[in-house]
Amino acid sequence: MTTTAPDGIRAGASDTRRDDPVAARRFPLWLYVPAAVGVAVLALPLVALLVRLDWRQVPGAVASPAALQALTLSLATAAIATGVCIVLGVPLAMVIARSSKGVAAVLRTLTTLPLVLPPLVGGIALLALLGRNGLFGETLGVLGLRIPFTTTAVVIAQTFVALPFLVITVEGSLRTAGTRYETVAAGLGARRFTVFRRITLPLAAPGLIAGTVLCFARALGEFGATALFAGNSAGTTRTMPLAIYTAFNGAGVSEDTAIALSLMLVLVAVAVLVLMRSWREDAPR
């Protein structure tokens, strides 16, 4: 939808993103140099990955039962973790977006913390909470529940590291949308849940989609917290990143398997980003 109103009132903020093309290029030209280096830093390793790849080995490596098992486990756990993130993260984002400044700042800091924490630390923290001698772990043990080194632990680790991405993105989107439309909807007789379902969520949809994609991608690539908290047992907790690590370090397995598996993960990530772009472009507003 790129139709623009012929005249008249634009309800939202006016569109100032379309800059004058001449003015857009008025910046120090030497900035192109570090920018190019930046692109190289980001892209060259991936190019090297493709160059180094022994393509004859790819079908075998990718189609091996171990690889498929790891991929299936990764996709399944990442999907469940993303689902959990949406269920918990959207309400959390809403609460942050609508809280007073002070409360919002505290909540936002708590939410961002796992984002800046090394995932390994996250794994240790999760063990401290849910491990056999952990804060809750003992009680859970008495109840016969053991979480570490299970598939559940994988999902928890992924949720822990991915949730901030969803919350931060959705919260920003909710704050941009503001409350004006919600007030209008309420004035027309809509109860709170109706307003949330029919106005708030659709208006925050671009952020929700972007957040979900980022969240899924982060869960898919999660390694550190998973390795510590869930371990590396084939079929239960060995997700793609762990499978790659195992292949890379493992005895008797060539590095090429690790590279082929990495390629798979790169392809999944690219697919996710492409999907996100196509969604974003016809997203409302």
Add this chain to the structure above:
Amino acid sequence: MTSAAGGGLDARVVAGVGDFRLDVELAVAASEVLAVLGPNGSGKSTLLAAIAGHRALTAGIVRVGERVLSRAPSIGGDDEPGGVDDSGAADVDLAERSVGLLGQHPLLFPHLTALENVAFGPRAQGSARREARDAASAWLDRVGLAGLERRLPSALSGGQQQRVALARTLAARPDVLLLDEPFAALDVQTAAAMRRLVAEQRATLAIPTLLVTHDPLDAIVLADRAAILHDGRIVQQGPTAEVLGHPRTPFAAALAGVNLLTGVAVARDAVRVASASGPIVLRGTGETLRVGTPASVVFSPASVHARAAASADPSQAADSAPADNAWLGAVASLEPSRGGVRIVTDQHPDLAIDVPSTTAVALDLSTGATLAFHVAPADVSVRELS
């Protein structure tokens, strides 16, 4: 949500915003339109926000018929002995208030089509999908937008968006209609068409309407009564023709765009007004005045005729005192006005004269030029000062 059909709006609104204090009491009968006129900062938006339920009252009550929408703990010496139990504050939730608000910006839900926007209210209030869509379709037809049901707001013009917003507000079947500068963001022609549409649609609804505006034209076209809001207080209230036709304060006069002068009655229909160049006697119509009592005179800047003083009547030029309803003045400033030029003279700085562009050109106006002014008694309204 037609629980209080036929009920009028009664409101006593006391609300404070920082140093500003709004204290207004108003009553709007069902099927009546009350215009509240005031400039920015007079408290219009605070008043509307309180009635709409967007802000709490410091004190007072908002009631539609028997239904109390908002109530703050009573203030000492309120007008209600017994009657309703005013033991505590009460605020009906936004979704239950049934107050329709149409503002300056249409605020159509950007992700819903025109039809879905209008159907939103009925749907939210429990109508079946089909029923809501039929009602919405009928409303779009009433506001002249049949055929545009499936357009998104971004594909509608500003005027069309505001029509959809009107349809959406009315389709929710409100018990009270609040209009907040609903034409201010539209161009002149679109605003005129929209004003007509609101007048038509409103006439078919038996609900009280409160119109808040700074444009007297809105009040003239739509309102039965008008109230002038100044610094949080209503300074004048009455039939629109009376309030705008003979404002009582300089403030109200400026708002209505008319000249208001005060002086002393020198005849049943004439008032002598002091000025820097000696008194002017203005004869007019209206109340029968008692000679010697203070009185006010009102006339439109456009009803004054201007001529070059040099070509004035020899008879008039011979007199030292000018005739009734005539005076001389040296041009102090010239400003553009609707379709012409506004003249203010050194001698009468609080008196504006509007002349059409053609006259302005013929007079070869310039600052310092002396002009002779005249206003017909039929165009002058005289009142005793209360």
